Amino acid sequence: MATGDTGMEPVLSVRNLSLEFVTRRGVLRALNEISFDIARGEVLGVVGESGAGKSLTGTAIIGLIDKPGRLSGGEIWLKGQRIDNIGHDGLRKIRGRRIGMIFQDPLTSLNPLFRVGDQIAETILTHMPVSKAEARSRALALLTEVGIPAPESRIDAYPHEFSGGMRQRVVIALALAAEPDLIIADEPTTALDVSVQAQIITLLKRLCRTRGTSVMLITHDMGVIAETADRVAVMYAGRIVEIGPVADVIRHPRHPYATGLMGAIPALGAKVQRLTQISGAMPRLNAIPAGCAFRPRCTVAIGKCAEAIPPLVPVGATSARCWLHETPVEWSASHG
């Protein structure tokens, strides 16, 4: 299994990334000190409730933050090249070529007016030194690879002629077209039915494994992460509150929010009488409490939690952002 510290240079390295929105009522901090690495061939899952900052993290990496948003600190490195300060033109060359993207709604990535084969071939031609004929034959190979049945007869179809699941397959083909180092997939299966979701997850996993592509998989579905990711980052109110190997975060979460989250998810296995309940809801950006943002919902808070923001520190196999772990005492969460 790929991990973040194999000694090899990570494909993606995000360091202390912060992002803010400048509004009339003041500056809202939407992302704070986000740091993580993704190794070659690794799938990093990013989970959290809606509004936690998952999509913004992905958007920041591909440089598509619009006004009034702006990066207010930190660095983003792609295979040793800093990419957060290279301007619009530099980023345009990276998007599609070195970072592929998959979104929840396949129609945001596909142009309804063009045949799918042409869209894929166009991406290949833009980024790679090949002939038109070569681009088309690569497009056909890609459609075959992502499991479009009878691709020779489908290559000239328009996006609306495909079902939702088939469209998402085309988007995956498009994302892979220029053989990127990294794919950012933001809720790629959320709009799909479960049986189709299972097909798409299996496909993404297989393709990234065989090609060695790294993936940042953003989803609110912990089950999808369990099945797909090597490591997972749990986000809450604009920060990573826990990050580590997927099995450790699921089985032995160290942050009280992560612990609550795991118990709140109904499982297909043994039936529990009562789900763990985290009271309240995630705060809005303009009402983030001082100290630990999770404190108003936390059942094990201590005095210090209201005063200062806890650092992200290693605890066992994962890292967590919680004052209970400041002095590395083993803290056993009462979950389940």
Place this chain on the structure above:
Amino acid sequence: MAEPVLRVENVRRLFDVSKPWLERVISREKPQFLRAVDEVSFEIRPGETFALVGESGSGKSTVAKMVVGLLPPSAGAVHFSASMGGAKVRPGAIQMIFQDPYASLNPRWRIRDIIAEPMEALNHPADPAAREARVADLLTLVGLSPLDGEKYPHQFSGGQRQRVAIARALSSEPQFLVCDEPTSALDVSVQAQILNLMRDLQERLGLTYLFISHNLAVVRHMAHRIGVMYLGRLVEVQETEALFAAPRHPYTRLLIDAVPDLEQIGRDRVPVQGEVPSPINPPSGCTFHPRCPLAMEICRREVPAFDGSVACHAANDRAVSPSLA
């Protein structure tokens, strides 16, 4: 055993999806009907949670709407027990909770007026002071504060709005609640709050639920019995634990295998191919046959009859082998 609260008998619902009349006449096309629901029968016992689960377009919401009377069935019937008023169901005895707690609450009304609305409509209780007191009780019951009655929907989070929707549904003292994807729009930590609340309320008030969801894990947590729908038909009905231990219909097996599960870290699998076909032009015989690993010759020709538990030519008296998918 107690008399069922609800008996749904062989309901069918067609929707006219023809092109506009003139266009149709010019191109000489016949009118076209979509069978959203066909030959669906089930019963719900008092105090029970009966769940309908299935993928998008399988007909769950259409069944729900026929049960609450928002849509008349094209054939078949929906019967309520005498305790619910039989043919003349007591007004307010059935209420519905929807997926989107924002769309279902009038944004310009205060929470107290939203919750009191069913009481106003029924003029019960007749005394405004009694209504006011009941609104406060209901807010407390669903875990909000009586002071929240003064606020407007936009001042609440999604989970709190769903609590308001539940309080509103409870204000007419219903016995039967139809819940159509009540937590699908919510985050998991908030979903857990609402699911726990719904179970507590059922226990305290003796409510009966028809619970609709596409999420098998949620359904497993909530339901006593589960009905699985595919392309408008009920393909299997079983007690919850039996359904998961020994699903009898190949589609149920497929669904259970498809759900990504927290406990199966890093699982690799071979998912069943294909997608749900269009309900406008469904496959012949058993509509699941193009995707079914057990399909036989007869499956292409004959619709398997629903025997009260399963509708499958191959499932006569054995459970579908768990190693199937």
